[in-house]
Amino acid sequence: MVPRQKLHVRGPEVSRLAWGAWRALKGEETKTPPGLARFIDRCVEIGITTIDLADIYGGFAVEGHLGAALRESASGRDAIEIVTKFGIRPVGPARPHNREKHYDAGRTHIFASVENSLKEIGTDRLDLLLLHRPDFLAPAEETARALEDLVASGKVLAVGVSNHAPAQVSLLQSRMTVPIVTNQVEMSLMRLDALDDGTLAQAQQDDAAPMIWSPLGGGRLANPEDATARPVREALAKAGARYGIDDIAAVAIAWLLRLPSRPVPIIGSTRFDRVQSIARACTMALEAQDWYRILAAARGPLA
Numbered sequence: 001m002v003p004r005q006k007l008h009v010r011g012p013e014v015s016r017l018a019w020g021a022w023r024a025l026k027g028e029e030t031k032t033p034p035g036l037a038r039f040i041d042r043c044v045e046i047g048i049t050t051i052d053l054a055d056i057y058g059g060f061a062v063e064g065h066l067g068a069a070l071r072e073s074a075s076g077r078d079a080i081e082i083v084t085k086f087g088i089r090p091v092g093p094a095r096p097h098n099r100e101k102h103y104d105a106g107r108t109h110i111f112a113s114v115e116n117s118l119k120e121i122g123t124d125r126l127d128l129l130l131l132h133r134p135d136f137l138a139p140a141e142e143t144a145r146a147l148e149d150l151v152a153s154g155k156v157l158a159v160g161v162s163n164h165a166p167a168q169v170s171l172l173q174s175r176m177t178v179p180i181v182t183n184q185v186e187m188s189l190m191r192l193d194a195l196d197d198g199t200l201a202q203a204q205q206d207d208a209a210p211m212i213w214s215p216l217g218g219g220r221l222a223n224p225e226d227a228t229a230r231p232v233r234e235a236l237a238k239a240g241a242r243y244g245i246d247d248i249a250a251v252a253i254a255w256l257l258r259l260p261s262r263p264v265p266i267i268g269s270t271r272f273d274r275v276q277s278i279a280r281a282c283t284m285a286l287e288a289q290d291w292y293r294i295l296a297a298a299r300g301p302l303a
């Protein structure tokens with residue numbers, strides 16, 4: 001079973017691995033509501049209960065797709081934690097009034113977006129709401145007040161951010177009494193900025209576990225045709241052999257799980273056999289020397 005942890009001391013509790021619904025409408029197993037219902041039931045059976053969404057996924061169609069699936073699933077709404085995001089306003093047929101793509105963390109949009117997400121998913125509460133990207137024009141006080149009011153209303157149980165620099169997290173937190181429980185950031189052996197740019201240090205300092213998107217580099221790490229990732233794949237395979245895990249994707253996730261900031265990787269595969277194989281990462285405690293060997297394969301020998 002995939003274990004559980006709190007993102008922050010004040011909640012919420014999540015599964016140590018989340019599943020990301022971004023690609024749901026493209027996967028053979030997940031593109032229909034009954035298929036997604038079965039997929040989620042199987043994830044819940046192995047302990048993956050945290051589902052990551054955003055209003056914009058699938059051209060604003062994925063939240064409704066999940067809602068339809070939940071109505072057919074055996075496990076149902078109460079068996080999962082729903083994470084969704086707001087704040088990116090793209091141009092497209094689902095939002096004809098947007099003239100230019102922009103970010104919006106203003107009060108009116110936050111409330112409208114949450115009401116829409118609740119309606120699409122068919123639920124009375126979001127376990128976690130994230131500001132998808134920083135809005136350079138929204139005063140921190142305004143965003144903070146709106147998020148606090150949503151938590152007070154019970155429609156949102158916890159709040160966080162995504163793709164924020166550490167100073168941007170600190171600014172918003174300085175205006176709010178409810179905690180920012182996570183900063184959801186891109187990280188993988190193909191994208192290591194968070195190690196050095198203060199993101200993981202801040203997460204550990206605030207005891208707010210980061211959520212990690214594209215933890216396999218969007219699939220590049222597992223793709224044998226991607227030449228850039230070849231040295232990393234070789235290092236992952238070698239470590240996997242040492243620990244009896246024959247899936248480099250699982251070892252790549254175990255590499256992230258080893259970090260002391262307690263990251264929650266969001267698995268993006270739409271194939272349950274792959275998700276199940278990756279879940280073995282939770283049983284694998286990489287020794288420090290194996291961890292550093294993999295790091296060196298990703299970005300060159302240590303100084």
Ligand SMILES: NC(=O)c1ccc[n+]([C@@H]2O[C@H](COP(=O)([O-])OP(=O)(O)OC[C@H]3O[C@@H](n4cnc5c(N)ncnc54)[C@H](OP(=O)(O)O)[C@@H]3O)[C@@H](O)[C@H]2O)c1
Nearest residue numbers: 020021022052213214215216217218219222249268269270
């Ligand atoms: N906050 C943000 O700004 C942001 C941005 C992007 C994504 N996200 C979240 O992060 C989640 C994960 O992102 P991601 O989909 O890029 O994650 P990922 O796990 O890095 O990549 C998943 C992709 O890799 C492919 N893949 C190929 N071989 C695989 C293998 N052996 N094992 C597993 N996957 C393999 C999958 O294809 P198959 O489906 O065919 O297995 C899928 O297309 C998203 O669903 C979304 O919830 C957040």
